[in-house]
Amino acid sequence: MSVQITASEGGMPHNKVMAIGLIGSIVCMYLTYLNTITGTEIFSFFGGIAAVFALWWGTDTIKHLCSYGLGTGVPSAGMIALGSGVIAMILATKLSTMGLISSVMIIPIGCVIIAAIIGAILGYIANNIVNMNIPVMIVSLAELCIVGAITILGLSAMAAGSFVFADLVTGSVTFFGVAIADYQASVIGGGVIAVIFMLGAIAVQHAFNACLGPNESQDRTLMLAAECGFLSMIVVSIMSFAFISAGSAILAFIVSVLGWVYTYNQYLVMSKRDAYMWLDAKPILEKKEA
Amino acid sequence: MEELLFGIGISAVAGALATVSGAAEDTESDIGSQGDPNSQVQLAPQMGYIHRIYSKAISGEPPAYGLWCAMGAGLAWALMAINYNPVLAIVLGSAIAVFVQGVYATTAYLGRTASLAKFEQPVYIDLIKSVTTVTMAHAFIAIFTCVAMCFLMVNALGHPFPLPLLGLVWGIALGAAGSATGNPFYGKERQYQSQAFGAGVPISASGNIVRYAEAGQRSSLDNGWFTSKMGGPASGVCFGLIVFLELWRTIFFEGFAAGWGAVIAGIVLILIFMIIDRYVEKWARKTYGPYTEEAAEEASA
Numbered sequence: 001m002s003v004q005i006t007a008s009e010g011g012m013p014h015n016k017v018m019a020i021g022l023i024g025s026i027v028c029m030y031l032t033y034l035n036t037i038t039g040t041e042i043f044s045f046f047g048g049i050a051a052v053f054a055l056w057w058g059t060d061t062i063k064h065l066c067s068y069g070l071g072t073g074v075p076s077a078g079m080i081a082l083g084s085g086v087i088a089m090i091l092a093t094k095l096s097t098m099g100l101i102s103s104v105m106i107i108p109i110g111c112v113i114i115a116a117i118i119g120a121i122l123g124y125i126a127n128n129i130v131n132m133n134i135p136v137m138i139v140s141l142a143e144l145c146i147v148g149a150i151t152i153l154g155l156s157a158m159a160a161g162s163f164v165f166a167d168l169v170t171g172s173v174t175f176f177g178v179a180i181a182d183y184q185a186s187v188i189g190g191g192v193i194a195v196i197f198m199l200g201a202i203a204v205q206h207a208f209n210a211c212l213g214p215n216e217s218q219d220r221t222l223m224l225a226a227e228c229g230f231l232s233m234i235v236v237s238i239m240s241f242a243f244i245s246a247g248s249a250i251l252a253f254i255v256s257v258l259g260w261v262y263t264y265n266q267y268l269v270m271s272k273r274d275a276y277m278w279l280d281a282k283p284i285l286e287k288k289e290a
Numbered sequence: 291m292e293e294l295l296f297g298i299g300i301s302a303v304a305g306a307l308a309t310v311s312g313a314a315e316d317t318e319s320d321i322g323s324q325g326d327p328n329s330q331v332q333l334a335p336q337m338g339y340i341h342r343i344y345s346k347a348i349s350g351e352p353p354a355y356g357l358w359c360a361m362g363a364g365l366a367w368a369l370m371a372i373n374y375n376p377v378l379a380i381v382l383g384s385a386i387a388v389f390v391q392g393v394y395a396t397t398a399y400l401g402r403t404a405s406l407a408k409f410e411q412p413v414y415i416d417l418i419k420s421v422t423t424v425t426m427a428h429a430f431i432a433i434f435t436c437v438a439m440c441f442l443m444v445n446a447l448g449h450p451f452p453l454p455l456l457g458l459v460w461g462i463a464l465g466a467a468g469s470a471t472g473n474p475f476y477g478k479e480r481q482y483q484s485q486a487f488g489a490g491v492p493i494s495a496s497g498n499i500v501r502y503a504e505a506g507q508r509s510s511l512d513n514g515w516f517t518s519k520m521g522g523p524a525s526g527v528c529f530g531l532i533v534f535l536e537l538w539r540t541i542f543f544e545g546f547a548a549g550w551g552a553v554i555a556g557i558v559l560i561l562i563f564m565i566i567d568r569y570v571e572k573w574a575r576k577t578y579g580p581y582t583e584e585a586a587e588e589a590s591a
Contacts, residue, residue, distance in 0.1 A: 075349035191452030195364030198357040210398040213405025224397055239364055242371035271400040277412035284340050284507055
């Protein structure tokens with residue numbers, strides 16, 4: 001017995017959500033590059049905003065995919081998104097050192113392209129070899145893989161201040177006042193990317209998983225997706241104290257808290273709007289026998 | 291010899307921490323109705339049974355606890371990197387992780403309940419105030435002990451994985467242990483105390499969960515008391531044994547056959563547990579009898 005999922009009518013069309021999410025996240029990824037141009041770290045938080053855009057879009061994709069009766073498949077959709085995305089993301093961060101194009105500007109757009117290819121292959125396997133036969137499977141898995149890749153790339157860039165592979169595997173340890181490069185103290189070597197992975201994987205599936213039901217409404221679900229994104233940003237901003245300057249990390253923390261408070265508040269208002277009744281300390285209202 | 295004794299001592303402490311962690315995890319998830327019992331809590335309003343039970347659908351327990359423990363460990367790792375005292379770092383990391391857990395819990399309850407408006411299930415806002423804090427408290431104990439155990443593995447036993455990655459691995463194991471051991475106790479017994487013991491849940495009884503208590507209406511808080519008697523400790527013993535035996539076999543047998551000793555010991559342990567499981571299952575079937583006979587009697591009557 002699983003809850004019947006009825007995708008809500010109306011609201012924003014999925015293609016529009018996808019366009020906003022894709023363009024918004026790529027623009028924000030490039031904005032983190034201002035760090036390198038200006039020689040500071042204060043633009044790191046744009047990586048988190050890119051992840052929020054991606055998660056917001058990914059939630060609508062999961063809703064689209066799961067309207068084909070995948071009740072318990074909602075959390076697994078989040079896992080496959082981030083699981084395939086992390087492969088694309090790590091490959092993309094090395095693109096600038098592979099010889100073809102040496103500019104690091106290739107990384108965000110390259111990440112999207114690689115993720116789309118990996119996602120499409122996974123979708124093909126799921127649909128044609130495992131025979132799941134869901135019409136939107138290939139497109140949805142390609143979208144989810146891009147979402148996962150951008151989420152991890154964005155949050156890693158937010159933590160480390162850069163999306164280049166060399167910066168993600170080199171941290172610095174101060175030893176008797178001398179800074180020494182250390183793999184163990186980096187985003188990937190320290191295992192912080194594992195936290196980012198889980199933050200993204202739970203955040204991308206939570207919004208639809210939490211809101212599914214006959215009275216699900218798109219604006220509430222998407223508001224919750226943004227809330228989950230900002231909540232993940234709060235955690236990453238605290239972890240970024242280990243990698244970037246305290247001022248930049250505090251700025252990232254303030255931006256994420258402001259975003260979170262706004263979206264959480266909006267989500268409460270929308271839940272109150274959609275709920276059957278909003279009761280405080282009242283007994284069970286038994287249904288009247290019809 | 292001294293190193294071996296030290297290793298066994300650390301294994302015992304880690305096992306003890308894991309036991310507390312497992313017990314707290316299962317109590318937390320039962321109070322919040324997470325995991326598979328959650329499906330019945332959600333189904334109830336659709337079958338016409340309006341209830342005042344918390345419904346915390348944040349993925350399954352293993353991924354959710356993977357996140358909480360990875361987060362606690364990652365934050366503790368980052369705070370230690372900027373020279374915080376390890377104890378303080380673990381406490382702060384777990385506290386921030388619990389904050390995130392609490393936020394996820396409230397959004398899950400509000401989301402699922404508001405989406406059931408068609409079935410006239412109201413949102414009971416006092417549930418959020420009273421139950422969320424209790425699940426957060428239990429989650430804090432579970433996360434703190436799990437992260438402390440991972441910290442011991444890294445710093446005392448020299449585990450090669452970084453702390454956040456160990457947090458993820460053991461967090462998933464913790465959620466799986468609690469979900470597999472403790473949940474049947476809540477989902478199959480507590481929610482269906484109106485059914486005869488061992489009767490299973492027929493389709494007609496689906497969603498007819500216990501909604502009224504001995505006095506007044508059942509709150510999810512009562513599940514904490516119920517779980518802490520049996521389901522919680524059972525999950526704790528399960529997770530504690532997993533952690534202790536895992537570390538014990540590695541420390542004791544790693545020296546044999548260039549590390550293969552630990553692998554062989556692991557396989558032997560699995561075989562021993564399979565034999566015990568088989569014996570317990572046969573004993574239970576023999577002692578409590580097969581269900582089929584009762585069904586046959588009912589059919590003939």
